Amino acid sequence: MSRARVLVLNSALGPLDYRVPHGMQVEPGSIVVAPLGPRQLMGVIWEPERMPSDAEVGDNRLRNLLAVANAPPLRPALRRLVEWTADYYLAPPAAVVRMALSSTSALEGSRLVTEYRATGNVPDRMTAQREQALERIGDRQGMIRELAAIADVSDGVIRGLVKVGAIEGVEVDIDSPYPVPDPDHAPPSLSDDQRAAADSLVADVATHAFRPTLLDGVTGSGKTEVYFEAVAEALRQGRQVLVLLPEIALTEPFLKRFHDRFGCEPVAWHSGLRSTQRRRAWRAIASGEARVTVGARSALFLPYADLGLIVVDEAHETSFKQEDGVHYHARDVAVMRGKFEGCPVILASATPAIETRQQVVLGNYAEVKLPGRFGPAQMPAIEALDLLEHKPDRGRWIAPPLVKALEETLERGEQSLLFLNRRGYAPLTLCRTCGHRFQCPNCTAWMVEHRLTRRLACHHCGHIEPIPRACPECSEEDSLVACGPGVERIADEAAALFPEARVAVVTSDTIWSPAKAAEFVGRMEAGAIDIVVGTQLVTKGYHFPNLTLVGVVDADLGLEGGDLRAAERTFQQIRQVSGRAGRGEKPGRVFIQTHSPGAQVMQALVTGDSDAFYEAETESRRDAGAPPFGRYAAIIVSSEDQGLAQDVARTIGRSAPEVEGMHVYGPAPAPLAMLRGRHRFRLLVHARRALDVQDVIRGWLGALDWSAKVRVAVDVDPYSFL
Structure with missing residues (x-):
């Protein structure tokens, strides 16, 4: 050339x-x-x-x-x-x-680097920052900048510790080979249903052809063990495997299960890796040396040398949708990668998305079912608690029947889980004297109180500030009051009700890395935790045989906001968290606190009739022409200048082409009208399924010009309507 x-x-x-x-x-x-x-x-x-x-x-x-x-x-x-x-x-x-x-250092040749680790020596001059650094670094190893980030100190603090001998440098070959998983290391004992499902998936791998399959199994049915057999077959053929997980916190438990089955850990890929780890993984994947990669959605675009299988675990999870940069959905892109690679794709889920179910109905995806739990474990009994009938005590959020169930579970020496998908202590803090509400200065969102860290935080832009003693509006002291519950408040209530119980809060604030997730799993398995209070982070992937009670504190929370997928997402979330109960030989119980026990989604959860729920939801989508029977695309216009953003949004709206089967709604201020200091307006494009809406939008927006101060983003198949 x-x-x-x-x-x-x-x-x-x-x-x-x-x-x-x-x-x-x-x-x-x-x-x-x-x-x-x-x-x-x-x-x-x-x-x-x-x-x-x-x-x-x-x-x-x-x-x-x-x-x-x-x-x-x-x-x-x-x-x-x-x-x-x-x-x-x-x-x-x-x-x-x-x-x-995504790893620029991987594009260089093989080399040695110097990493640093603690020696165990305590320097004569110990400052608070040095003490914090050594405590947080522990037995970790990395570059100076990485250790500084882990310890939340400056690079200079780490260099100072190197000079006094508290931290030492070691040469590391960053391209050392990974161990090779053994497909015959510890084959599992499968039930008849599991064996039939595994045989079907193994046969797909053997064909070396594109074939998407929905692995639909109830929680605790052993889906992981089943698709591990397909992984083993790909390994026997000398091909590579990619397993996508929705959360970084699930990586560590998965690595342990993989190690038990194949004798070594797979290659991990997620945002928590050090730069040297990313380099080593990228080069091993590109050369074909990395046989199995497990990672978050970004692992989907790595340069695999010979992909033989793709698995998307918890395929219904909305966190597979990227909300910044390229607005892709990893589940759908995984299917397309399988098509281009010519390999099978397994979508594993206990609560498949309606879009995936419709692909099965159309015959585009195969389906393999696991209708029952593995071994003696049975699905838990589920009961809806009407909060109008079973009112919690004043100032409390846990209803009396659930309190009694918690007490009985503690007496038996078993573990409980209280679920509330709201981080922090309270979603709103206001002044009881003047009514002032604490709002984020960068977003149209309330600041969330976090008592564990004594801060007010915005969960959209990350802005934090200390909780003041006095109201900034009226200067009245001790007048601030927390409104509504978050997980920290529920944990406080559980600790007050049961002073002897060991309570743990599990959210992205407390489990921010695979190491933290492993620590939590270890404490649960050792019986060092009696009551877990957590967000959606605990709804999936975890297996604790001694956890027999699940309480959903506010089951109606996910139904707010008028989201297209609100009912479906609520059903999936509560069904998943319910599946944490009774996964061993001990029977499980689930209590769902709700103000609407007669709602269709609550009835489906209590009766276990998921088919009826999905049928009704599918028909309502069909009637509305909503996905998967129609198409949506969002156009988000944002700028630091509100007037400029509004003018551009109106120009886009006025110039919308008239296309048969397509409607444009808006522009209107976004529900989250300001985010990270930028004012936001939204337009929603609704089109029939057969329309090439991308081509229409490309021509429509391509004919317009706007100021460089305005950002216009298009979200095809949006999951967030904020």
Whole structure:
């Protein structure tokens, strides 16, 4: 090649042409360094016919490529996935490619680096920051900047500890090979239903062909053990496997189960990895050495050398939808990656999404069912507590029947779980004297009180401030009152009711890393926790045989806000958290506190008739032309200047094309009208299923110009309507 089309990692630019200097060997997919003005950018060589350029430039005006990265070229299947994702989600191709090249250090050659670890020596001069650093670092190892981030201190504190011998440097080969999982290490004993399901999935892997399958099994039915058999088959064939998990906190328990089955841990990929760990994982995945990768949604775009199987665990989870940058849904992109790679895709869930169920009905997805729990375990008995009839005591949030059940469970030496999907102590703090409410200065959202950290926090932008003694409006002291419950308040109530009980709060504030998740699991398994109070973080993936009681404190919370998927999401969430009870030989009980026990979703949960619920929900979606029977796309206009954002939103609304089968609603202020200091307006596009709505929006917005101070984002198939 004497000329190459390069997709540089700059989302504002399209593909650019460069000259390939004499002696440089490149091909489509090669990762290169290209000059752009005075800068040097990474880029990927693309087929010219698949990536049209805005203008053809003569060879004599082209600049030379500077270098080729010491890494395998991106394979055709990944390049086709990049094109599809960019086209479907109306994203710049460069933004999608950036996810595939998410470790820039991996593009360099093999090398040794110096990492640092604590020596155990205590320096003579011990400051508060040094003490904090050594305590938080513990037995961890990493670069100076990484240790500083872990310890929440400056780089200078770590360097000071190195000088006095409290921390030492060690040379690390960051490309050392990973152990290879053994498919025959510890094969499980499967029930007849599990064996039949596993055989079906293993047969799919053996065909080396694209085939999406819904693995639909009740909580505790052993879905993981079943799809592990398909993983084992892919390993026997020498191919790679990708397992996607919705939460980083689930990674550590999964790694332990994988180790027990295959004799070693898989390669992990998530935001909690150090830069050296990311580099090592990326290079092993690209070379094919990493046989099984488990990770969050970003693992989907890594450059696998030979994918033989993709598994999406807890496939119904809304956290698989990326809400920033490229607005992709990892479940759907996983299916497309399987199509381009020519490999089977398993979507495992106890509560499949309506969109996935509809694909089964249409015959596009196969279905494998596990209708019962494994072994002697039975599904728990579920009871709805009408809060109008069983009112909690004044100032309390736990109804008397649930209090009695907690007491009985403690007396038997068993564990309980109280679920409330609301972090912090209280969702609103106000002044009882003047009525002042604490609102985030950057967002139209109330500040949430966190008593464990003595702070008010915004859960949208991350703004935090200390809880003041006096009201900032009227200066009255000791007049602030917390309104409504969060998990911390429920934990306080549980501790007051049962002073001898050991209570643990489990949220993203307390379980922020795989290590923290492993610590929580260890305490539960050791019986060191009696009552867990948690958010949606505890609704999935955990298996505690001694946990026999689940109480849902406010089952109606998820039904607020008029969200398209509110009822479905509430059903999935409560069904999942109910599934934590009675997973061993001891029977489980579930109490659901609600003001609407007669609501369809509550009746479905109590009776266990999920089919009737999904049937009714599906029909209401069909009647409304909502997904999966129609299509939605959101257009979000934002700017620090409210008037500018509103003007651009109105211009977009006025210029909406008239297309048969498509309606445009708005613009209107977003429910979250200000986020991170930016004013927001939304338009909602509703179209019939067969319409190529992306093509319409591309032409519509492409004909308009707006100020650089205004940001216009398109969210195809939105999950958040805030």
